[in-house]
Amino acid sequence: MTVLPEFDRHRPGSVAEATELLATHGDDAVVYVGGTELFLLFKLGFAEYPHVIDIKAIEELRGIEQRDGGLWIGAAETHRSIERHPAVRHTWPTLAAMERSVGNLRVRSMGSIGGNLCFADPHSDPTTYLLAAGATLHARAGASGARTIPLRDFTTGAFENALEHHELLAGVHVPALAPGSAIVHRKFVLYERPAITVACHLRLEGGRLADVRLAVGSAGAVARRSEEAEQLLDGMGSGEAEEALGQVGELAANAADPVQDGNGSIEYKRHLVAVVSRRVVHEAISRAGDGAAVEGPVVIR
Numbered sequence: 001m002t003v004l005p006e007f008d009r010h011r012p013g014s015v016a017e018a019t020e021l022l023a024t025h026g027d028d029a030v031v032y033v034g035g036t037e038l039f040l041l042f043k044l045g046f047a048e049y050p051h052v053i054d055i056k057a058i059e060e061l062r063g064i065e066q067r068d069g070g071l072w073i074g075a076a077e078t079h080r081s082i083e084r085h086p087a088v089r090h091t092w093p094t095l096a097a098m099e100r101s102v103g104n105l106r107v108r109s110m111g112s113i114g115g116n117l118c119f120a121d122p123h124s125d126p127t128t129y130l131l132a133a134g135a136t137l138h139a140r141a142g143a144s145g146a147r148t149i150p151l152r153d154f155t156t157g158a159f160e161n162a163l164e165h166h167e168l169l170a171g172v173h174v175p176a177l178a179p180g181s182a183i184v185h186r187k188f189v190l191y192e193r194p195a196i197t198v199a200c201h202l203r204l205e206g207g208r209l210a211d212v213r214l215a216v217g218s219a220g221a222v223a224r225r226s227e228e229a230e231q232l233l234d235g236m237g238s239g240e241a242e243e244a245l246g247q248v249g250e251l252a253a254n255a256a257d258p259v260q261d262g263n264g265s266i267e268y269k270r271h272l273v274a275v276v277s278r279r280v281v282h283e284a285i286s287r288a289g290d291g292a293a294v295e296g297p298v299v300i301r
Helices: 015-028 038-044 079-084 086-091 093-100 105-110 113-119 125-133 227-233 238-243 245-256 266-290
Strands: 008-010 029-032 051-054 064-067 070-074 136-141 145-150 155-157 168-175 181-190 193-205 208-217 298-300
Touching: 015 029, 015 051, 015 136, 015 168, 029 038, 064 086, 070 086, 079 086, 079 093, 079 105, 079 113, 086 093, 093 125, 093 181, 113 125, 113 168, 125 168, 125 181, 125 193, 125 208, 181 266, 193 266, 208 227, 208 238, 208 245, 208 266, 227 245, 227 266, 238 245, 238 266, 245 266
Parallel strands: 008 051, 029 051, 181 298
Antiparallel strands: 064 070, 070 168, 136 145, 136 168, 181 193, 193 208
């Protein structure tokens, strides 16, 4: 039988109370909602915190609604609640589909979007999708302190994020898709976890590509956008872009900065990133031309 290390469990009722606990206990405290990753680390003996702060009951961290020209998702909302929410399913169907592919039913029912992003596991579906979607994160400290963090600046390394210790992630804002836009998310799965994740957002305006965002994750320590591939594609006609897919794949593979691990060698991962990126950009162009966002994601095995 696995025995967890002893800890004091705190259940604050507000963001202000939670951040005060964090400030008081410093590095001896950790926050959780579902605990799907945290308690696994406890069981394996990889982490130990004397104070565990359960923020599930904080209403300020809940809610899914259309707000400020996009979708607001409270950080404590579970993957399951996001995938099932009517506003997400009807207006952001690709987001619902991405969430539906996260882990398994137990993970989706317990794990939260905020916990997923803060844990910063390199093998993550939401981070890659939300990078391509242009999401921003909102952090809170105390009753009034707040700041907005672009997602691309949030993950600072494997299992590292940009939050100050006394801050909480309050929510995620996902911009609405403009007319003529599409977003496609695809992943290659090994051992039931993402080995490669690629997402592309683009818009067709007068037959030319605009607002191109190509994100690659799970291959390296952090998910990244391929700025060189984006710059190459931006302004191209759809036919030109199709002809440039080989170069796009190479640029995406470079941006991924893959590392060798149990999922394969660096060269193998580069090859996978290039292949999946070509497919994703091709599909995004086709979907934008059809005026419909793809329902995806397709899991490639």
